[in-house]
Amino acid sequence: MAADRRRVAILGATGSIGRQALEVVSARPELDVCALASGSTDLEALASAYGVSHVQVGGDPVALLEAAEPDIVLNAVVGFAGVRATLWALEHGVTLALANKESLVAAGDLALDAWKRGGGLLLPVDSEHSAVFQCCEGRAPETVDSIVLTASGGPFRERPLHELDAVTVEEALAHPTWSMGPKITIDSATLANKGLEVIEAHFLFGLPYDRIEVVVHPSSVVHAIVRLRDGAALAHLGYPDMRVPISFALTYPERRETPVAPLDFRAGLTLEFEPPDTERFPLLRLAREAGERGGTYPCAFNAANEVAVEAFLRGLVRFTDIATVVEDALGAVDGAPARDLDELVEADEEARRHAAGRLTPT
Numbered sequence: 001m002a003a004d005r006r007r008v009a010i011l012g013a014t015g016s017i018g019r020q021a022l023e024v025v026s027a028r029p030e031l032d033v034c035a036l037a038s039g040s041t042d043l044e045a046l047a048s049a050y051g052v053s054h055v056q057v058g059g060d061p062v063a064l065l066e067a068a069e070p071d072i073v074l075n076a077v078v079g080f081a082g083v084r085a086t087l088w089a090l091e092h093g094v095t096l097a098l099a100n101k102e103s104l105v106a107a108g109d110l111a112l113d114a115w116k117r118g119g120g121l122l123l124p125v126d127s128e129h130s131a132v133f134q135c136c137e138g139r140a141p142e143t144v145d146s147i148v149l150t151a152s153g154g155p156f157r158e159r160p161l162h163e164l165d166a167v168t169v170e171e172a173l174a175h176p177t178w179s180m181g182p183k184i185t186i187d188s189a190t191l192a193n194k195g196l197e198v199i200e201a202h203f204l205f206g207l208p209y210d211r212i213e214v215v216v217h218p219s220s221v222v223h224a225i226v227r228l229r230d231g232a233a234l235a236h237l238g239y240p241d242m243r244v245p246i247s248f249a250l251t252y253p254e255r256r257e258t259p260v261a262p263l264d265f266r267a268g269l270t271l272e273f274e275p276p277d278t279e280r281f282p283l284l285r286l287a288r289e290a291g292e293r294g295g296t297y298p299c300a301f302n303a304a305n306e307v308a309v310e311a312f313l314r315g316l317v318r319f320t321d322i323a324t325v326v327e328d329a330l331g332a333v334d335g336a337p338a339r340d341l342d343e344l345v346e347a348d349e350e351a352r353r354h355a356a357g358r359l360t361p362t
């Protein structure tokens, strides 16, 4: 029987996830691109290649989504800019394939309310969360004891603390196992990415923070582990390739084939694990603390981190200043919960102002 046709809106279509999503869509006759959005990159060529008339560069995506009437929104925008699309899809019960973790981190409480009202599917695209989702599928929540998110450890996993001040942008962008956009690559080097993922997991799976663990696993073959209450642990394995979780979300629950090679156990797979070092990588600890404090602290963590990462990428601050800027911003904001999107935007802007005020030239 032919699969149902699906109209997919790809937001962040020119980025790393967006381009891989277009590759996945091209290989699946039942998937049609109905809308494309980018931040500033021209979309004319992509729109003509995919025969798409609903296209937007920058700005609020809501009118675009209303006009395009997607069955699935793939939110692959980077940063807080993805918040409106996340809230729109959840509120309208449109399936949300979520790569843009920052939106769930910043707007977690509002997103959960919108999801409850909309009643649609929220399918994580982040590889770790897709892995947890798959390991938990069909299981009663009370059977899950805790989850373990794996982290590659980034390019500075073995770098001593006293050398981290001097690492360059080029070194930080050289991720050992994943090829990704610049912001998430820096977040992986500081472990802020894993911190964002802890908060993302809290909202996605409804688990308290003390049941969300992080472990460093340099080869990135195990994406996540779910511990069950009887002592069993289920792991999700695969080569690090985002086309798998993207395809999983876009073809759910069909689980279509992808061009990704199956694991080859004769090729020397190494499955090593070690605890993360939050002294060298304090952003993981700061994210967890922000998540535990709740309110708009996660929003402030994300906002300050975005400002500091951008400054690092532009050569304005050192690698280690990213954590200092975020910690200072978290100490300066009031973290009061946001009752609506306007209040959330205010909290985001307040944290950005604090962070920008702390940027000192290197």
Ligand SMILES: NC(=O)c1ccc[n+]([C@@H]2O[C@H](COP(=O)([O-])OP(=O)(O)OC[C@H]3O[C@@H](n4cnc5c(N)ncnc54)[C@H](OP(=O)(O)O)[C@@H]3O)[C@@H](O)[C@H]2O)c1
Binding pocket: 011, 012, 013, 014, 015, 016, 017, 018, 037, 038, 039, 040, 041, 042, 058, 059, 075, 076, 077, 078, 079, 081, 099, 100, 101, 102, 125, 126, 127, 178, 179, 180, 181, 182, 183, 184, 242
């Ligand atoms: N890359 C990965 O492997 C990976 C894995 C897991 C999760 N994620 C998450 O997926 C998201 C995207 O990551 P990425 O690596 O694909 O980033 P990326 O390569 O930097 O791409 C970001 C995309 O967002 C677009 N964008 C930026 N600002 C926008 C705005 N205001 N409105 C609409 N679009 C905007 C960019 O458009 P322009 O081209 O115009 O700048 C680009 O298409 C992030 O939240 C990241 O954490 C990524």
